[in-house]
Every structure is written in C-alpha cells, then in structure tokens.
Amino acid sequence: MHRAATGLLAAIVTTALAVGAGVLLPGLRDAERAVPAVPPASARAAAVADSGAERQARTVLATWDLRRADAWAHGDARALGRLYAAGSVAGRRDAAMLERWSARGLRVDGLATQLLDLAVVEQGPTRLVLDVTDRVGGGEAVGDGVRVDLPSDRPTRRRINLRVVAGEWRVASVRPLG
Secondary structure (H helix, E strand, C coil): CCHHHHHHHHHHHHHHHHHHCCCCCCCCCCCCCCCCCCCHHHHHHHHHHCHHHHHHHHHHHHHHHHHHHHHHHHCCHHHHHCCECCCCHHHHHHHHHHHHHHHCCCEEEEEEEEEEEEEEEEECCCEEEEEEEEEEEEEEEEECCEEEECCCCCCEEEEEEEEEECCEEEEEEEEECC
16 A cells, blocks of 8 residues: 555544544534433433333444444445434534545445443433443445554443434434543
C-alpha cells in the first residue's frame, strides 16, 4: 500500500473511532429531547426484576446493530437512514460519516459492537430507553487495495432512546452517560 493511502486510511480509522465508535453519540448541545436521569441502581434493579424486558432489549439492540453493520458493509445510506427516527441527530451523524467513507471508496465489513452492560430504564410497546455500555469490537476497512482491521475502542456508556416507527425499532436519540 502506498504511504499516502496508508496515511489517509489511518486518518479515516482515527476519525471513525473518535466519532464512529460513538457514532450514536449526538452532541450534548443537540436539541433532542432530554431524558430524565434515572439513578443507575434503579435502572439495574428494574432490569433484574424483569429479565424478560432485558432479554427483549438485548434482542432489539442486537438486531439493530446487525442491520447497521449490514448498511455499512454495503455503503447503503438509505438502509442506514431507516434505522433512525426522523430528526435523529445520531442518524444524521451516522449517515454523514458513511457518506465520507463511501466518497473515499471505503466500506466497513464485519462491524461488530460488543455489548458490555445493559439496563432497561423504560419499556413500553412503542418506546424503549436503555442505558448501555458498549464498544466497537471488530470490523475491517475495505476498499480498492485496502484491507485494514479497525482497532477496538474503549467502552462507552450512553442512554439510547428507541421508538417503534412503521413497525420497526428506530433510534430516536442517544446521549452520553457520565
């Protein structure tokens, strides 16, 4: 691989990890609806009390992550957009990042998110609020003459607000948890 291509790829991977591992992280200044803080102990107690709720939440999140990985592997902005609720800042950021990668002739194969911890904060038939700790645990940047493993990132805590739109779970908002 040429030195310039290696440098470009390193910059892309660094950007992906800084922004992409937390691709779901909208800025704290975003005008998305604030979700009232729930003490972590209360959220964990609720999740433990109803293992069915946690099991469903894990399934929803795993399915969502697989669909996102597929959209990234195919450079499919339309499929990626269908994973987010209308107006989602996280969705706009994810789509913009996918566009930048695609413009450089790159895609990400095998994007894997490792779920380290999950607590159900709120659950209803059309709304799911989760506190999660996760990290990017695998993936490969692929392009013409390029095939580079993405490094794993550090665990990140965030609150994810999902809602059902057109019969599918979509991410409405995401915010970091301190």
